[in-house]
Each structure stands twice: as structure tokens, then as C-alpha cells.
Amino acid sequence: MAASIKISPISRSSFDHHHSPIPTHPRFSTVRCSASHLSPQALTTLSAETLDPAPVLRSVKTFAPATVANLGPGFDxxxxxxxxxGDSITLSVDPDVAPGTLSISSISGAPKLSRNPLWNCAGIAAIATMRMLGVRSVGLSLSLxxxxxxxxxxxxxxxxxxxAAVAVNALFGSxxxxxxxxxxxxxxxxxxSGYxxxxVGPAxxxxxxxxxxxxxxxxxQLDFPADRDLVFVLVSPEFEAPTKKMREAxxxxxxxxxxxxxxSQAAALVAAVLQGNARVLGSALSSDGIVEPRRAPLIPGMAAVKMAAMEAGxxxxxISGAGPTVVAVIDEEEKGREIGDQMVEAFLVAGGLKAKATxxxxxxxxxxxxxxxxx
Incomplete structure (x- = not known):
């Protein structure tokens, strides 16, 4: 039987949106909003008038892409x-699920994940979105x-x-x-992994x-020019690097x-994104002197993999996020595949790990x- 959780509403007025005084730029946009850092459980104590919107769709399927966080010196x-x-969510209005309740009906691709919505990333985000909307009169079933x-x-x-958040929003009219x-x-x-x-921003x-x-x-949002080429080489070894362990380092x-x-390197990276300069972007991305030196030794073969990537052009x-995936930057797909092959080889030789390049x-x-x- 699928686990479920009762939703208590929160008014959108609890989120105070206002315009930023920072001037806009064609490659730069900003939105500010205030919000208390409340957990889904804490949000259940709030009460406010809500619309309790009716769904405009019966079911929806959404997709969210992979992301590369930190980008070297841009830690957090x-x-x-x-x-x-990426990951996909199928969300449906389900008459067999109690009104105001979210149920996770199935998970594929990760059998160890909990189907309890309070202990599942998709469930928590869906619950938070339902509370923002004030959903109370229908029950939802989610498949991940x-x-x-x-x-x-x-x-x-x-x-x-x-x-999950996009799915709930779309189901009720976006x-x-x-x-x-x-x-x-x-x-x-x-x-x-922390606030x-x-x-999740770029996702x-x-x-x-x-x-x-x-x-x-x-x-x-930083707009990398559409007429410039930017290619990521993502090499993932068969090795798990728990975020908690990597943060402890x-x-x-x-x-x-x-x-x-x-x-300085983080500022250069931002400038390179806005200018569409892949070479400077890559150079800045490689120049983290605080986080990467502490985490690299925890990923077998990391130093050799980075050297192989640089020597290949x-x-x-x-490191992508907390690792163990390693990311390299180039401006040609064919060259990217060559770099990926060298990084995979380095992981095997120096780290004893099989790896896949994307x-x-x-x-x-x-x-x-x-x-x-x-x-």
C-alpha cells in the first residue's frame, strides 16, 4: 500500500515577492522573495485563507535535468x-487517495528510495508546492x-x-x-544536503x-550567449560519494x-558565462583552492583524471557537486568525446574504477x- 501524507495549506501571501532594485540586463535577471525556512512539518502549523484550486489537468508528466553545482570556486x-x-515525475488526480493527501505509488530506477512522502525528495517538494497552492479537496498520486x-x-x-514541484504546479494551472x-x-x-x-535552482x-x-x-539567472558553444564532459565512476561525507571534509x-x-576566480567564472567565453570559464572552474583540494583525495584517481582531461585539451x-562525477569543459562535442575517453581511462588506471562518460x-x-x- 502506498504511503501518504495529509497536506495542510499555506497561503501564497506567506511568500512576499517584490522587485529587485538591481538593474536588469539582457543576460542577467533577478527575482527576490522572502520566505521563512520552514520544514514541511512546520508548515502544517500555519493557517491562512486559501483558494483550494481545482485541478486543470487529470495527470501530467514532467522532466527535470541533471545539474552541476559549485562549478569549482562557486561553492554553494x-x-x-x-x-x-534527468528524473521524471508522473502526477495524477487519484480518487482512491484521500483529499488533501499525497501518495507515492511507485519508484523506478532507485528501489532503495522511500515511498514515504516525508522522506522522499519528490514527495517533500510536492507537499511544499501543494501547501503554497492550498490544495485540500483532491488527492494526488505520484510516480517517480x-x-x-x-x-x-x-x-x-x-x-x-x-x-515534482513543476508537476504539482502544472496540474493546478501553473x-x-x-x-x-x-x-x-x-x-x-x-x-x-542542506538549504x-x-x-535545484538550475534544475x-x-x-x-x-x-x-x-x-x-x-x-x-546568468545567460550564456546562445550563439556560443559550450560542452560539458561528465565522467561518472562506479563509486558513491555521500554528500554528508564530502561536506565533513x-x-x-x-x-x-x-x-x-x-x-576572484568565482567572479571570473560569472563574467565568462555572461561573455560566452568557454576558455575563461574552464580556467576559472579549474581554480578552486578551497573545496576541491579537500574533496579530491576522497575520489580515487581524481588528480589523474583532472590531469588527463587538461592534457587532452x-x-x-x-568535481561536479560533491562528486564523484568529474566535469570538464570544452567547446566542441567531438573533442569532448576524446576528453571523456581519456578521463575514463584515467579513472580505471589511477583509481581502479570503471566510469562512464557523457x-x-x-x-x-x-x-x-x-x-x-x-x-
Whole structure:
């Protein structure tokens, strides 16, 4: 029998949206919104007038892409979405599920994941979205298809959360903003790896994003020019790097010299994205002197893999998210495949690990509806 959880509503008025005073730019956009950092359980104590909207669809299927977080020196505040792999959600109005209740009916691709909505990333994000909308009169059934491996460093939990939030929103007429959906996804991320939007932000918005602030919440979309080529080489070894363990490796203090250097590289990375300069982007991505040196030794063969990527012509290479996936940057797909082959070989020789290489471009769309039905 599928596990389910009763939904208590929260008014959208609890989320105070206002315009940013920062001037807009054709390659730069920003939205701020205030939100208390409440868990789904804590949100049940809130009461407010809600619309309790009727669904406009009977079922919907959504997809959310993989993401690369940190991008070297942008630890916890930079990330991007990559085209190709991702997670899918099928969400339906289900008369067999009690009104105001969410049930996870099935999970494929990751049998170890819990079907309890309070302990599943998709469930938590869906619940948060339902509360924002004030859904009370219908029950929903959710099915999760995992296309991303767990603990891969490709934003697996964020993809599930993003797809679920977009699915709930679409089912009820897409009245919430993308930033509302990022906040819903953050409730899920907080449960798994902390209140960090550098995965769920790009998973929902697509492209490159920068998290400027959490209180008030402000996320900036960085527009890499559409007429410039950017290719990601994602090499994933058969090795799990739990986010908790990788965070425990971080230094408790950072020296001023290292702080200045990393800040400079992060600024260069942002400038390179806006300018469409893949070479500078790769160089900056490779220059993290704080996080990567602590995490690299925990991934067998990482140093050799990075060296192999650079020697094969990559513009830059670093750990994707918390790892163990390693990401290299180039501007040609064919060259990217050659680099991937060398990185896979280095993982096998230096780390004793089998690995798979994927060549992908930037996903500029983010989480989206791929099919829907009124039947």
C-alpha cells in the first residue's frame, strides 16, 4: 500500500515577492522573495485563507535535468543545468487517495528510495508546492522515474524535487512562479544536503544560476550567449560519494589569501558565462583552492583524471557537486568525446574504477512538462 501524507495549506501571501532594485540586463535577471525556512512539518502549523484550486489537468508528466553545482570556486552559490539525463515525475488526480493527501505509488530506477512522502525528495517538494497552492479537496498520486544515480554529484535529489514541484504546479494551472518552485524544492534539499539552491535552482530555471541571498531569497539567472558553444564532459565512476561525507571534509576556516583568490576566480567564472567565453570559464572552474583540494583525495584517481582531461585539451576540469562525477569543459562535442575517453581511462588506471562518460550541452529550459492529459 502506498504511503501518504495529509497536506495542510499555506497561503501564497506567506511568500512576499517584490522587485529587485538591481538593474536588469539582457543576460542577467533577478527575482527576490522572502520566505521563512520552514520544514514541511512546520508548515502544517500555519493557517491562512486559501483558494483550494481545482485541478486543470487529470495527470501530467514532467522532466527535470541533471545539474552541476559549485562549478569549482562557486561553492554553494553557482550551478547550471545540463542537457540529457534527468528524473521524471508522473502526477495524477487519484480518487482512491484521500483529499488533501499525497501518495507515492511507485519508484523506478532507485528501489532503495522511500515511498514515504516525508522522506522522499519528490514527495517533500510536492507537499511544499501543494501547501503554497492550498490544495485540500483532491488527492494526488505520484510516480517517480529516476534517471540519475544517487550520490552521483549530478543533482539527483534536486532533479526529483524540481520535477515534482513543476508537476504539482502544472496540474493546478501553473500559477506559481519559478522562484516559488525553487523554494518548494529547497524544502526537499534541506532534508538531504542542506538549504542550498545551487542544484535545484538550475534544475527548475535551466541555464546558469547564482544564489545571491537566502534571506531574502534571491536567485540570479546568468545567460550564456546562445550563439556560443559550450560542452560539458561528465565522467561518472562506479563509486558513491555521500554528500554528508564530502561536506565533513571541508575546512573549518579559510585564510584571507585563499578567500581572495577563490572570490576572484568565482567572479571570473560569472563574467565568462555572461561573455560566452568557454576558455575563461574552464580556467576559472579549474581554480578552486578551497573545496576541491579537500574533496579530491576522497575520489580515487581524481588528480589523474583532472590531469588527463587538461592534457587532452579541456579548458577546465573539477568535481561536479560533491562528486564523484568529474566535469570538464570544452567547446566542441567531438573533442569532448576524446576528453571523456581519456578521463575514463584515467579513472580505471589511477583509481581502479570503471566510469562512464557523457557529453552534454547546457540545458537552457530546466524542469518542464513533457505530456499531460484530461482523461
Amino acid at each position: 552559490f553557482l550551478g547550471c543545468a545540463v542537457d540529457g539525463p 522515474e529516476k534517471g540519475l544515480p544517487l550520490g552521483s554529484g549530478l543533482g539527483s535529489s534536486a532533479a526529483s524535487a524540481a520535477a 500559477t506559481l512562479t519559478p522562484n516559488d518552485l525553487v523554494l518548494a524544492g529547497l524544502e526537499s534539499e534541506k532534508k538531504v 542550498h539552491a545551487d542544484n 527548475i530555471l535551466g541555464g546558469f544560476v547564482l544564489i545571491r541571498s537566502y534571506d531574502p531569497f534571491e536567485i540570479l 571541508l575546512p573549518a576556516e579559510v585564510g584571507m589569501k585563499d578567500h581572495i583568490r577563490n572570490s 579541456a579548458f577546465g576540469c573539477t 557529453v552534454a550541452k547546457l540545458d537552457r529550459v530546466g524542469a518542464r512538462v513533457i505530456s499531460s492529459s484530461n482523461e
